[in-house]
Amino acid sequence: MVEWREITPRVAKMRERYRNTVPHLCTARFRLITDFYMNNMELTGILKRAKNLRNLFENMPVLINEDELIVGEQGSSYRASALYPETNFAWLVDELENGDPGARESDPYIVSEEDKAYILSKKEFWLHNNMSAMFDAYIPRGYRKMAGNGVLMYVLNQNANTPVGHFCTNYDKACTKGFGAVKREAEEKMAELENSGIMGQDNERYNFYRAVSIVTGGIIVWSKRYGKECRRLAELEANPERRTELLDMAERLEWIMENPCRSFHDALQCLYLYHLAMCLDGQQHGISFGRVDQYLGKYYDADLKAGRITPEKAQELMDLFYLKVAEPNKMIRYDPATIANPGYTSGFMMTMGGVDKEGNDATNPVTYMMLQCAGRLLLHTPPQSLRIHKNTPADLWELAIETTKRAGGVPTFESDDVIIPALMKRGLPLESARNYCLIGCVEPTGCGDEWAQPGGTGCESYINLVGCILQAINNGTNPMPGKDGKVREHTGLQTGYLYEMTSMEQVVDAVKQQIEHFARWHVGCQTIWESIARYQMPLPMVSCMYDGCMESGKDVMWGGAKYNATGNSAIGLGNVADSLNVIDYMCFRKKLCTTRELYDAVMANWEGYEELHQIVVNEVPHFGNGDEEADKYVQFVAETYADVINSATGPRGRWSAGMYPVTMNTIMGRTTWATPDGRKAGTPLSDGISPVQGMDKNGPIACLNSVLNFDQTKFGNGTLLNMKFHPTALSGEEGTAKLKAVMQTYFDRGGMEMQLNIVDSKTLRAAQERPEDYKDLVVRVAGFSAYFVEVFKDCQEDLIRRTEMGM
Template sequence: MYTLKPITKRVSDMREKYRETNPEICTARYRLITEFYMENPDLTGILKRAKNLRNILENIPVRIDDNEVIVGAQSGTYRAAALYPENSVKWLKEEVENRFISTRPIDPYILAEDDRDYILSTIDFWMKECMSAKTDAMILDEYKDIAGNGVTQFGPSDQCQSPVGHFCTGYNTAIRKGFGAIKEEAEEKMKELIDQALPGKTIDQYNFYRSVSIVCDGIITLTKRYAALAEEKLAAETDPKRRKELEMMVDTLNWTVEKPARNFVDAVQCLFMYQTALCLDANMHGMSFGRVDQYLGDFYEADIQAGRITPEYAQEILDLFYLKVAEMNKPWSYGATQANPGYTSGQLMTMGGIKKDGTDASNDVTFMMLQSVGRLLLHDPPQALRIHKNTPLELWEAAIETTKLAGGVPSFENDEVIIPALMKRGLSLEDARNYTLIGCVEPAGCGTEWPACGGTGTESYMNMANALLLAINDGFTFVPMINAFFPAPPGTPTNGSVRPPDTSTRWNPWKK
């Protein structure tokens, strides 16, 4: 019979803190990127992005909250959200000016007055510098008459409110190789190209590897900054038990990320620190973790066999990791928030399934992940369980009991259907067997491709019903159902059942 293990007092206290804390806006990232872009107008493209990220990782506030073991954050205060003005700021300007971001009925954010003043004093710079402004300037004249027709996600303006995201990067490589080795590999590639005198258009390749090296520097620096902070806390700590834990954290943070993980705690910390860096780079939308139990399972088993960790402490570490992921959130415009409420960012995790050789992949960490879900009852991070014809019965039982408790978490994804479908799309047998779920439920390669399977910026979302309505109604859509389920923001005028022109919303299927 599947039973839930008790959670520790520390985990219980942190879960309560998560549930009771009202999210706020942290402008630390906004200030850093604003100053960097203002001071570096000459930089463009990939090098600008890389150097900006390194600047953020070197200067973003670091914090280690009471009793934390797994550390990393996108904000200077607990459960605060960062801002990403390089994408789009039209909605942000409007909601900050009228203070609606703090009073709206869905997912409001506390915004300090000095932060509000800074945003408003710099926002006009971003109105012309952001990606939406640059994209809008390139829209085809022929497209403007059909923009916002409700069939695609593209509207007449402000295309980049929420970049695509929706991918799973090479977490397993980061854990097992380390960013020090990745940096060395990138610099070897740079040297090879220099030795060849940069033939043809290989300058683009050179700048790619150069950017990889810059980003590796930033991620390693961020981790060392956390190590230094842990050392400061160790020096001031008097409780023997916490001192021992802080000593472990100092050792972990001085080693992991730069070098290959040595143990379970190293691996979990590397996983979350890499995610922290990814989320500080770009807006956190569907940044999916991939097959977490496959990254961590062998580290756990080796530590248990060697007596380096107990099952109880390892479970607590995983619980604390889940709470760190849940803490992270991203601000949306009010219009987008209506469809995506709950301060969520879609950092999906996948478990179970089969290995590259076709055998069952479930391990002890698979069950530990279900324990975290079933006991913490968090809506973030979302979970997906891969199932197949040889899924162990005890895993079926654990997953069914967990989803009954957690309300549909995890979801169940069928390997027998998904693997052949991915192979038809071009993935190799090994990559298809190693697939992960992205964002909501989209299957894709685990750290081997950029599937771009959701979000604005792609043609992934197609409303065929609206295409039919446009065809039979002379280019117009009749939208009483849309207005009923997605009411216009407060103050927006209405005209019967058809929403009036409002180019500030992407989903505006009111007109030809």
């Protein structure tokens, strides 16, 4: 029986403030970096970035909000967003000149007239000095015409909208060692090089250590500035209790960052400030916390034994930490048609549970505290993953399932038994694979030692597989007309038209060729992007704690981490598999129509082909129903894609395949033509490895049986399976036990990940109609959760459409 702990009045009040604040845009960072970049034109590369960050540490406003015990802010008001003009800028000019960030359908921001005028006054400088513009200048020959091909997603002016992110540094080292020690180490290395003479490749190492010395010094200064602000506020404070708190915080902020943490509270503050420092430096994109329970467990134990803390006090601190983690958000380009993660989502993933480096259960009291935070505070972020293995304690399972019943999709469930071998396949040694964490949405990565870039090397990394089959049956041309209404240029291989194909082998071969063709282009672009990003966005603040960088003297962006990889995710598995089975069933196996008829029907967006459409939708078996013919194509598509991605290499080593959608399935769906599986043009694609929405008609067990038909250990970059259950099917302790059994069996048979929405469509409809009554309804969108009422309409519809299981 799960017991939910009480929420203290302080936490309740702060949660209220969190839910009722519309974020402002704060230009403090923008103003500082503008002055710095304009006045330091002689600086380049890693030194420029290091000195810029130190300048931010020394001059950003320090803000301590009422009642806070854990502090840190990236702007001058609570929950404000900073701006990152050095990565991308054109969208901001466009929105400020032609739109109103305060009037967005989702993710609105308040921008003052004064700030707006200031930003626009710097337009000429930043339109050229940003990474997106630089990428555009380096686009490989022949790629420009690829834009709009419906498979890849590079778009001019926007290629670094979401730049380098998706990583997890070694936070444990930051807590146990402190930045002062790393600063000394860097300076010793510099002295050594100076003494021995800087020769050969030493220049890069010397510059790296120098940058580390600058940023580690900077973060210590920043922390002390917060400490000083606490003392100032304590002077002014009338309430003696709060005054004591502020003085305690001051003492802590003056100690940590420079020195090793001494307590649970120290460690929470250190984790938060270090995290925020990395956000301030490099745009906060999917920067993940890793195995938080593993970092904190030892501090909690020691405090408890020494009588310095009670479980209640620790829970309150944890709650306050979560409320801080939920707070940061970034104002990025907003277009309801292309925003991948609506709902002020930042992807600060936290990982819980699992095995330790020796293979024993790593659960500790902090693991339970983290689930208590998720289940009681009902925050849409941070996302949380629970690692499951055969010795996961029964009460942890139970608490996690009860949590996901309350907070849609939190946590996700990840199987150690599948993920550890998958990571070893891409080169991690056993010990490191066992210590994996999840990044961003569902991407497994070595915790603090692997620079796996699961989200791509400079911009987001997705391939639309549905576009590949459309090009395969349309001789290498995207059938979706351009915005001007004209037919697109052909960009794929000329594999012929469906009506020219006389066997299923030809169709399958054409699809394989197109997937390989576009995957090569994708890898090529990312490789070029990386060569620019490593100059524009080296990350000494991240690198200084990452395993391998201090040893090798190289930044993570230059391959300094102990292990390396590059990730990718494919979209639309279900649609492609179903399309292949439809072609096979209709044209070859049962001969119910000719390839010409099917081709014409697809190209006509099924208009005028209602009878054929109904046969395709209703008679032909679809993936997700345990039908062997349909399921075999899933295996073909999944493994073809995985094999080509996993065999690719980038500047730092291997690539790694994944299948998770974020909300790219709805976004890409809008620009994807009708498909042979009966899907109409512009509608969402299937998400992750889930069957096509509404096509899994035989319930969750049949769905899982189908999904288990391909080897998920080939997807080191993660798979995502969204399951939606009706609440009545899983009510009470009995329901919890059934759900556990279903998940455990899925994992035992090779499933990697599962996430759940236990909500009925009636509730979601009601929330659409009366959003004010459902303000706290958290649902799983894809690799992240969001408040249902805060995501845009299409995405809401997609959530409702996904099959409701059970009943």
